[in-house]
Amino acid sequence: MFADVYDVIVVGGGHAGAEAAAAAANMGSRTLLVTMNLQTIGQMSCNPAMGGIAKGQIVREIDALGGYSGIITDKSAIQFKMLNKSKGPAMWSPRAQNDRMRFAEEWRLALERTPNCDFYQEMVQGVLIEGGTVVGVRTSLGIDIKGRSVVLTNGTFLNGLIHIGDKQFGGGRAGERAATGITEQLSDIGFECGRMKTGTPPRVDGRSLDYSKMIVQPGDDRPEKFSYLETPILTEQRDCYMSHTSALVHDLLREGFDRSPMFNGRIKSIGPRYCPSIEDKINRFADKEAHQLFVEPEGWHTVEVYVNGFSTSLPEDVQFRALKSVRGFENVKFFRPGYAIEYDYFPPTQLKHTLETKLVDNLYFAGQINGTTGYEEAASQGLMAGINAHLKLKGEDPFVLKRDEAYIGVLIDDLITKGTEEPYRMFTSRAEYRTLLRQDNADIRLTPKGYRIGLATEERLRRMEVKKEKSKVFVDFFKETSVLPDDINPILESVDSALVKQSDKMFKVFSRPEVTMEHMLQLQPVATFVAENDLDWEVLEQTEVQVKYSGYIAKEKLNADKLNRLENVKIPEGFDYSKLKSLSFEAREKLKTIQPITISQASRISGVSPADISVLLVYLGR
Structure with missing residues (x-):
């Protein structure tokens, strides 16, 4: 069945595996994606959403380099929000709600359209190693598939154990079996491994909810998107909703604490600190009488709903009674209860910056196997592992992003340098140079790099160069063009900003924090310039950031350059x-x-x- 030797074998079809396979194949490596179930490629195992604080920046970076996550997100989005718009642009973070079924379908179709990418459905039980170098994988049927490099992206499947109250059973995800063999083999040859935990909330029937009792959470009035390519912008969006727990809900949940695997000692591994279970929240924050619950539709047409904020491993009867006491959930019907899952991971200090293992040549780890949590973190690691597996086989220099170049660089450097003993999640606060690492300039930062290594297309590069040039010309326009007091003062008065007494350069006025691009577009010369030069929202956004934050950006770049001297x-x-x-x-x-x-x-x-x-x-x- 597998007479030839593959260049890259990717084990696992989640977000990390899908990006790894796409990157290696698009760069020219003959690639095989082996997964336990070809129907769950790109599956959103937890919440039906992509992006968020710092995570949205990562998705845009993946897209800028030539990855698929941004494109897939745009094609399957049902709502878009730009988070943190009240703060500076370094904090702006795009987030999309997605149609879960369409997201997985789009991933499958995208990979099938990718040349050099083959597929095989079976469980991998081990890797083949000769002389300290990986040479392939062995499946559960005993089939040896030869490969010059292997990328392991096993997610939560390595010896996965699912907990619901005092019940526990093996599984890598609800309804899917765990993967065995790999941990034991790698441990035997000297790899250090550990256990981590994550969890997920109940899924419920949206027809049984009373949305009139909840707070509506609409998308942005003018939704943006993730990909820098010509992907669709939402013209219609689905609303999300918000409700809250209460003291009664907390009391009902506490009744099950004696049967909770988290409190009775059944679960000994560490869960994600920044996405705690509902029982963990009411235990740690006992003074809080209520916690937010976000009610998120799973797609355009399905009635299934994700209850974000109610992750739990309590007994199913306790989950049901407590959730029925939440406002709007009085008649709730469950699709499935929430659960916790324990799984094996390998401390990432055992990796190089390329995500290749130090112990076995040409063997790469990406995603939750490295102790991270989140689709976006996994996808970015998969992308980098796929890129570096290809480059090493071609005898080319490794592709490593520095901390001042990308959130992806911060993520990988944190993992391999500091390690992690709890599921690692990216935040803007982890990046020293977040003013440089904005979501609006990911293409300017990374597309030339992606193009040089043969992943980003010429179309991407051309679009980036046009955007960059148009933004520069627009900034120069503001520097060179003056505005009269009679024209600008009504705008300044409307935002309680000091009036000007004489003609001044637009750049200076636009630099004021309270003056936005929308205000400047009210000036006839600005509106005319935008129309004549066909400037889109990306150029307008990039220009506004360059005008308002040029001094901060220059200062941060100088600091980064000083510290980067030690990289030499x-x-x-x-x-x-x-x-x-x-x-x-x-x-x-x-x-x-x-x-x-x-x-x-x-x-x-x-x-x-x-x-x-x-x-x-x-x-x-x-």
């Missing part, structure tokens, strides 16, 4: 830290384990002090 100070491969007696014991142990490749990376390792870095610099002659 390389540490020799296999460096023997034990001979540097001036290093602290903790630093020696951490440095030996992680094996940083630059002084900059070494400085970010927990337990390595500035004094330790000074010792290293002196020894390296710097």
